[in-house]
Amino acid sequence: MNKKPPSLASRFLALYCPESLIEGIEGDLQEQFEYDVKQTGERAARRKYVWNVIKFFRPAIILRNKFRNHLFQQHMLQNYFKIAFRSLWRAKVHSLINVLGLSLGIACCILISLFVRDELTFDRMHKNADRIYRVYSREDWGEKQQFFNTVTPFPMGPALKDNLPEVEHQVRVNNINAQLKVGESQFNETVVVAGQDFFDVFDFKTIVGDRQQALHGQSNVVISKRMADKYFGTADPLNKVIAIQLGENFEDFSVKAVAENTPSNSSTQFDVLISELNYPKLYNQNLLTSSWFNIIPETYVMLKQGTDPTAVEKKFPSMFRTIIGEDNFKKSKYAPGLQPLTDIHLNTNYPVGIAPVSNPKYSYILAAIALLILFVACINFVTLSVGRSMQRAKEVGIRKVVGAMRVQLVTQFIGEAIIVSLIAMVIGAGLAFANLPLFNDLAGKQLLFPLNGFMILIITSLLLVIGLISGSYPAFVLSSFKPIAILKGALQTGSSKQNVRKVLVGVQLVLSIFLISSTLLMRKQLTFLQNKNMGFNKEQLAEIQLNVPRGGTLATRVNAGFEKAERFKTELEKFPDILAVCASAHDFGNGAWTNVGYTDDKNVYRTFNLNIVDDEYLPTLKMELASGRNFSDANPSDKRHSVIVNEAFAKEYGWTDAIGKRIPGKNFQDHEVIGVIKDFNYASLYTKVQPLVIVEDPSIILSGIENINIDNSPIPKLMVRLKSGNMATATTQLKEVWNRVSGEEEFSFAFVDQAMAKQYRNDQNLGRIVSIAAILAILIGSLGLYALASLAMQNRTKEISIRKVLGATENSLLVLLSKEYVVLVVVCLILSVPATWYLMANWLSTFEYRVAIGFDVFLLAGSISLIMALGTICFQMLKTVWTSPMKNLKYE
């Protein structure tokens, strides 16, 4: 028995094995070892011993008894609860501040997490979402003629499906504006024309009807629940007839299915859906089958399970080389590709097609704001708990003397924090629920308040995070007190703790000042946008969409529109409240104007925007000419011969005197510039004013261009200048005339200033959200400051009393007391300036026309915070200063 097992292994065993088990285990191992020595020799036995020790190193052994903490007994828990509620109740004001602050923070977090989730789950509701791709088109003709688009030529989809076995389905989707007739009523709707496999690719749910077959008939239509209610009310919509104007005539469609309203987080939105079998009625044959450089619909493909999209893309070059011909392929460097469906919504590197794209920055900013507010609320909790630690110190001392372990105390205090957060959670969730409509309005969403796994996850994680973050610091501070020191009464508020609190309050202040100055700056920029002189008068100016029957070329339709406009003009001129009327192919606030490109006589590719107007356009919009003259009916050659350009155009071409010049393109019809109009912002203030040409007859220009980009229908709109003060009568008169001339057609009417303001909606909403956040941050921050000041004053009562006895005046005392807070605010102001400057400069850079960041904003923000801070603490200060010193000192 002189052979010994390896000592290293034994020591390792002793290290991890619980004491209660070690004797039995070690004995067994030793016995085995002795047996093995006899059987197989010492070396093998030692090896086996080591191996056995390692095998014992498992959770069931190591952790045995570790987690069975018998200290968690029911009566102790009961006691913790009782004490928690008692101490909350005793410090009612503090508890209220805590709960209020936290619940505001929680409400923000809940709402914003709903928003962020909506953004991040865009298009993920389709079960095959990971196999669906949108085709993009890319052409490079050299010389600034690069075209990158997420809409594609019509033949793209079928070509991909026919040539590539990996493509399971292809769906083309595009929107058209059309007149709808249901019974006698007429509506102006966006009709979505989609491939027959639409419902095989996208999982939009239908309520009634056969979704598989719905798009396989030429005269079938699928409508959304919303439209079913609008058109048919409570009646069964199935097989009802809707007439849609596709060509010149209305065609009857029968409702084959009613779909649920498309979810708000879907890129593809539809209310009225018809099959691509109707394409021949909308577009000519050439466009549909062989026109590879006209891009209209979005094309989606669904790849077969397990297909690598890059492998599919690799086949594109050889495929398109054969389809579009070697020559075209070389010249255009035709290079389409695939973009994942789930990538569409938040990827701003791709141009916007039909599906809307949103900037992920918006989500980040909102999430950051929510976390900031929550953070500010948590800081409150920490400062207050630490501040109140003196009152709790005796309790801690007694508990420790009676035998409480530190872990127990920590658990107790963290538990209290969780109780507070639980109460805050209930209130916060209620606040979030109540304010959801307001938030939806701000965020431009239709979010619901779901009681699903996600919400439960958010709530529990918030609860734990808040409880742990805000509970742990006070818990560790409180539990670290030495019982002897506490009970002897020797414990003093350490200045270090005071400093910790000051740093925390400082952080709050920095955040508040940051938010206030951001709010002020954003407000300044938004007012600037509103009041910026656009180069024309946008007040009391209305725009009315005219309807022109489909069919015929775009040019004939545009002409038909201008003829219709003439009828309105003669009718409307009779009313005194209508000051001026004109017609224009493009209006304001509804997206880009027609853009054309051509190669000039020096072989340089150039682009400009084009608008078609009548001779009343300039006076109606109150635009000014820099030189030259307006179109005039008195001068009949103007119609066929004259163009007006804007200053940006003249500048780009280096013309000092533009009058009589010709746009330098070979194929333009004979024309001359008769006037230069002062630059006006026809797009938004995000971009610079681009070169613009205004004509009465577009054929002058259209004959000489190589590319045209029509984002918005150039079907003419009426622009009507109304007399101020009589808007209501003027609009009713407009409506009357409309009904007389256009009959049952839908009257779509908007004010130009409102339509233009809509372009900045996202930024306006962001501004409103930031200002709400600023208010919340100030509110929560001042609550914290108030509580902090009240504690600080309590500690200084005696000092103040003695100072008073010795003859200090009230004023000097107030200065003394408020000095440190003023210093704090100033320091925080200085700290917050760089961050604000950086972030706001970033935001402002999205605008071409913007205000400068001045120090006035920071000064104002600083003074607001200083006033808020002093206002908050002055009550506490005055109370301390005004109390008779006798009261405070007589018990000494």
Add this chain to the structure above:
Amino acid sequence: MNKEYLGEFEELVLTMVGILQEEAYGNAIVGEIDQRVGRKVNLSAVHVTLYRLEDKGYVKSYMGGSTNARGGRRKRIFQVTNAGLAMLRARKEQQVQLWKLIPQLKMSAL
């Protein structure tokens, strides 16, 4: 998990504790399993199972007397409790019941 649940290995170890009576400790159980069922089992696995059975209340343990063997260390002896015995009995009956439900194969069927 159902508290009444007993795993296959747990049942085996529990049975062995019942068989070995006063000599039921880690090594002996490993040996006994080898001898009776011909299965090589791990000492650590047996220990862990024994502790788990103890948690479930099917066995209890005490330290035996010290000997000179084992480097003077005492054995941890396990004992089947009444609950353990009842469990074993219930399992046996359950198995018999189930066995009866299987249609008995006839030689002719083969």
